[in-house]
Amino acid sequence: MRRVVVTGMGIVSPVGTGVEYAWKNILNGVSGIRKIDKFDVSEYASQIAGVPVRGTEAGEFNPDTVVEPREQRKMDPAMMYGMVAADEAMKDAGLIDYDGDKDLFGVSIGSGIGGVQTIYDTCLELTNSGPRFVSPFFVPKAIINMTAGQVSIKYGLRGPNISVATACATGSHAIAEAVSFIRNGAADLMLAGGTEAAVTPLAVAGFAAMKALSTRNDDPTHASRPWDSARDGFVLGEGAGVLVLEEYEHAVSRGAKIYAEVAGYGMTADAHHITAPAPHGAGGMRAMQMALRDAGMKPSDVDYVNAHGTSTGLGDVGELEAVRELFGDNGACMSSTKSMTGHLLGAAGAIEAIFSILAIRDNIVPPTINLENPIPEVGSFNLVPNVAQKREVNASLSNSFGFGGTNASVIFKRVK
Secondary structure: OOOEEEEEEEEEEOOEEOHHHHHHHHHOOOOOEEEOOOOOOOOOOOOEEEOOOEOOOOOOEOHHHOOOHHHHOOOOHHHHHHHHHHHHHHHHOOOOOOOOOHHHEEEEEEOOOOOHHHHHHHHHHHHHHOHHHOOOOHHHHHOOOHHHHHHHHHHOOOOOEEOOOOHHHHHHHHHHHHHHHHHOOOOOEEEEEEEEOOOOHHHHHHHHHOOOEOOOOOOHHHOOOOOEOOOOOEOEEOEEEEEEEEEHHHHHHOOOOOOEEEEEEEEEEOOOOOOOOOHHHHHHHHHHHHHHHHHOOOHHHOOEEEOOOOOOHHHHHHHHHHHHHHHOOOOOEEEOOHHHHOEOHHHHHHHHHHHHHHHHHHOEEOOEOOOOOEOHHHOOOOOOEOOOEEOOOOEEEEEEEEOOOEEEEEEEEOOO
16 A cells, blocks of 8 residues: 655644644644634624634744735635645645646635624625625635635646535545545545634624633633633634655655644544534444544554643543543553644644644644643543643544544554
8 A cells, every 4th residue: 555644734724824833833722713803703702712813923923924915815814724725734844846747736724603603794795785786706705615726826747636525624635535546546645624604693603602712702712721711612723734645656756845644534423412422432433443443543542632731621532432442541641732732623624734743843742831730530641731741652543523523543663
C-alpha cells in the first residue's frame, strides 16, 4: 500500500493565523475566545465565540495577501479562510511553483455548514428588496464545495476534487478521503482539510436554541472548559486548517520536508441520535479501533490523543470513557485544544490534526486549559490540565465526532 505523509500545513484560527504563531499560543494556553463583535449580540443567550483577528500584523488574518479584494466579493468568509490556509500549506510544502503532473494533485476541503453568512445576508436582501436584488454570486458563494473549487483554480490542480460535509467530523473525514485517493493511486498530492465561518446571527441563534452553547458571557476566555465540572456548553469558533498530503516516495524524490505519516483512519456511525453520542462513546471507540487496525498499531503505540473534547456534558464523558477503556489510565494522555480555540465545526478536525502532528514534531502535548475542577469520571487520567507537558510523542490520534452520529479518528506517526 502506498504510504501517505504530511509535507505542508496552514492554519487560520482564533489563536492566530499561521501554523507557528497558532502553535505557540496553544502551547502557552492562550484563549482565542472573546465577545462577538461581528453583529449585535445583545439579545442572544450566547454572546462569545472564537474568531480570527483580522489585520496586517503577524498572526492576523489578512486575505488580501492571497485573494484580490475584487475577488473577495465573490467569496463567503469560509472560502477566504480556506484560501489563506491552503496558500500557507502550499508555501510550507514548497509547492507554489510546482511543475509536476497536476492531474495527480487534488483538493479535499470540506465545511460543516458552508456559506451560512452568504445565505443569511441573501435571505435578508430577498425579503427586504425582492428577487431582482439577489446577487448572481449567491450560489457560488453559498455551496460547500466552492472552497475546494477556488483552491484548485488558483493553483491549477486538476486531480480529485471533493468536499466532505459531515458536521464536526468534516475536517478529519476530508483528510481520510484524501489519503484514500493517494493510497489507490488516483493522486500523488492532495490539499486536505476543512473551513468554517459560522459565527453569524443565524448559526449562533440556532445553536443557542439547542442549548448547546456556553453562556459564560462575562468571562469568555474561561468559557470553553472540557471535562470541568463548571462547563456549560461549547463555544463556537471559525477558521480553517489545510494539510498537504503526499505519497511518500514522491515526497522523498523532491526532497520535501516531512512532518509525519498518516498511519491510519477509522470512520463509524453511532446510529443512535441526531445530536447525542452513543452511550459510553461506543461509536468513537469503534472509530479509534478501526484507525488502529488500519495503521497496524496497538493502543500502546499511541502517545497522545487530541480529543474532540467540546465542553459538553454527554460528549465529554462519552469520549473520556471510550479513550480510557482503549488506552487505560497509564496509556496515552489526552487534551482538548478546543479549550482555547472553541469548536470550529467542519474545520476542527483539520486544525486539530495539525496540532497532533506538531506534538510529534516537538515532543510536547498541548494543555486543556480551564480544567480547574475535573468531573469525577476523570479520576487519574491525564488530561494535561492547564500546562503543556513535555513527553515523547511518536504517534498521535485525533478524534472528531459530528451531529448525526458520524465519527472519525486519524492516527499520525513519526517517520523514521
